[in-house]
Amino acid sequence: MKPIGVVVSGSSPVNVPIQVYKGCENLVQEDSFVLIKDHEKNVEYFGVIRSLRMNDPLLIPHQRSSVIDNRELARHGKEVVFETSSIRVLGVLTPDGQLTPPRQPPTPRSEVYLIETPSDVNLKLETGLTLGKHKFSGIEVPLKPDALKYHIGVVGATGTGKSRLVVGLVNEVLSKTDWRAIVFDHSGLDYVSFFKSNVVNGDEVVLHPDSIFAYLKRELSVKDLAEDALSLAIYTYIALGGDVKNIQINIAQISEKLKNADLEDLTASTKWDLSSFTSIYTALLDKFNARESTIEKLSALLTLQKQFIESLNKKKITSREILGRAEKEKLVVVDLSNVRQEERRYVVASILARIWEFIDAERKFVNTLVVIDEAHNYACQQGCWPSNELIERTAREGRKWGLGLVLASQRIIDFSTDIRNNINTFFFSKLQTPGDLENLSGVLDLGGIEYDDIAILATREFYFAGLGNPLKYPVLIEVKEV
Numbered sequence: 001m002k003p004i005g006v007v008v009s010g011s012s013p014v015n016v017p018i019q020v021y022k023g024c025e026n027l028v029q030e031d032s033f034v035l036i037k038d039h040e041k042n043v044e045y046f047g048v049i050r051s052l053r054m055n056d057p058l059l060i061p062h063q064r065s066s067v068i069d070n071r072e073l074a075r076h077g078k079e080v081v082f083e084t085s086s087i088r089v090l091g092v093l094t095p096d097g098q099l100t101p102p103r104q105p106p107t108p109r110s111e112v113y114l115i116e117t118p119s120d121v122n123l124k125l126e127t128g129l130t131l132g133k134h135k136f137s138g139i140e141v142p143l144k145p146d147a148l149k150y151h152i153g154v155v156g157a158t159g160t161g162k163s164r165l166v167v168g169l170v171n172e173v174l175s176k177t178d179w180r181a182i183v184f185d186h187s188g189l190d191y192v193s194f195f196k197s198n199v200v201n202g203d204e205v206v207l208h209p210d211s212i213f214a215y216l217k218r219e220l221s222v223k224d225l226a227e228d229a230l231s232l233a234i235y236t237y238i239a240l241g242g243d244v245k246n247i248q249i250n251i252a253q254i255s256e257k258l259k260n261a262d263l264e265d266l267t268a269s270t271k272w273d274l275s276s277f278t279s280i281y282t283a284l285l286d287k288f289n290a291r292e293s294t295i296e297k298l299s300a301l302l303t304l305q306k307q308f309i310e311s312l313n314k315k316k317i318t319s320r321e322i323l324g325r326a327e328k329e330k331l332v333v334v335d336l337s338n339v340r341q342e343e344r345r346y347v348v349a350s351i352l353a354r355i356w357e358f359i360d361a362e363r364k365f366v367n368t369l370v371v372i373d374e375a376h377n378y379a380c381q382q383g384c385w386p387s388n389e390l391i392e393r394t395a396r397e398g399r400k401w402g403l404g405l406v407l408a409s410q411r412i413i414d415f416s417t418d419i420r421n422n423i424n425t426f427f428f429s430k431l432q433t434p435g436d437l438e439n440l441s442g443v444l445d446l447g448g449i450e451y452d453d454i455a456i457l458a459t460r461e462f463y464f465a466g467l468g469n470p471l472k473y474p475v476l477i478e479v480k481e482v
């Protein structure tokens with residue numbers, strides 16, 4: 001290992017100011033790993049280079065210097081220039097390669113060594129899911145598998161490599177854990193081609209009656225009585241299998257039928273037809289004493305939903321089947337690209353609702369990772385209903401049942417507060433605006449990483465931070481080739 005500098009006055013157990021040796025300035029980079037060998041204390045500190053600064057004792061920013069009168073002088077005395085850094089200590093290295101919290105400051109005059117390859121240092125991090133290596137040393141920084149259930153956020157501008165990182169994560173989860181994964185591929189371009197034999201067409205996924213209700217409620221903007229009638233109409237229609245030739249709306253009979261049946265199976269076997277559905281809805285509105293004008297207005301609005309209602313005939317894959325496939329094959333990718341944009345949230349909601357139905361009934365661990373890419377479309381505070389509600393529940397309670405989220409998006413502010421506050425591990429790369437980093441700092445200890453640090457990141461370069469990171473401090477990784 002090359003010695004690159006020396007500890008100077010004022011070190012603390014965690015932050016250690018150093019001066020860089022002459023001629024080593026080109027070796028040292030922000031985020032490099034280093035070892036401080038303190039022979040006085042007989043301790044080795046493992047740390048990361050931060051806040052590199054070049055200084056000139058004769059050119060103080062706000063003090064007048066003679067160089068401005070005589071520019072020739074700028075070419076002389078270059079030997080007085082020096083570089084400093086503040087090493088952030090990540091731990092004291094024990095003889096068996098573990099890191100323990102630093103309790104004492106390194107002694108000034110201790111030498112600092114640059115770690116350039118994994119063999120430079122005897123560091124034995126816990127094994128886990130390997131998504132990439134530290135950019136400069138090549139040391140693998142594995143994600144702790146236990147962190148899956150505490151949720152993972154992947155944030156960065158378009159093209160930074162979020163989706164590829166998640167593909168890598170899914171591969172690791174499948175090969176190294178007993179977890180299953182359900183991936184929602186928003187564009188159909190990010191996951192489908194990697195996992196061809198596990199793909200389900202999103203437009204064939206049966207919508208739970210609650211999702212059909214949620215969708216139509218929104219489209220028809222109904223409330224109060226008309227909303228109640230809509231909910232009842234959907235359940236009645238399903239109970240009758242769409243056969244409304246001689247409607248006898250007998251609520252007791254209908255609820256008996258629904259009680260003993262699987263709602264998704266009923267929905268899948270129902271014949272969906274605009275005029276039949278309209279006749280049930282209007283009959284119920286009438287029964288509820290709705291005004292004639294309301295009934296007319298709603299049946300007119302329903303005609304605009306012809307495409308939606310009749311598309312339900314194509315939906316034959318139930319969420320139960322999807323969970324069954326995930327159980328058997330360990331992975332299901334739901335291709336949402338052929339689902340209309342405004343319907344996609346309902347597909348996500350249907351499947352998540354089914355998972356929770358299972359958990360509520362069985363009280364069992366599900367050990368399932370739910371991946372939602374372009375998550376701002378599903379997890380936002382406003383305009384993401386009903387998927388946001390189920391994602392929120394998963395974010396809050398998933399850890400108790402082994403149900404973890406991976407949410408990838410450009411901006412964390414696009415996740416509802418409840419969701420972002422419950423994500424405990426983050427990968428973040430170049431962001432769109434400084435405000436995006438500020439939002440991250442609200443939910444995560446950034447350890448002094450500034451916008452300038454991330455502005456220079458290239459594709460596949462991410463800071464890895466939070467609970468899942470065994471180093472407990474954001475480190476720069478290069479995601480492996482996927």
Ligand SMILES: Nc1ncnc2c1ncn2[C@@H]1O[C@H](COP(=O)(O)OP(=O)(O)O)[C@@H](O)[C@H]1O
Nearest residue numbers: 157158159160161162163164460479480481482
């Ligand atoms: N880990 C990786 N391995 C190989 N290529 C990558 C990797 N990460 C990113 N890329 C390249 O960058 C492009 C954008 O990556 P992608 O994951 O789609 O970014 P994002 O999801 O952030 O928009 C990919 O099409 C690929 O060419």
Ligand SMILES: [Mg+2]
Nearest residue numbers: 162163190373
């Ligand atoms: Mg992407």
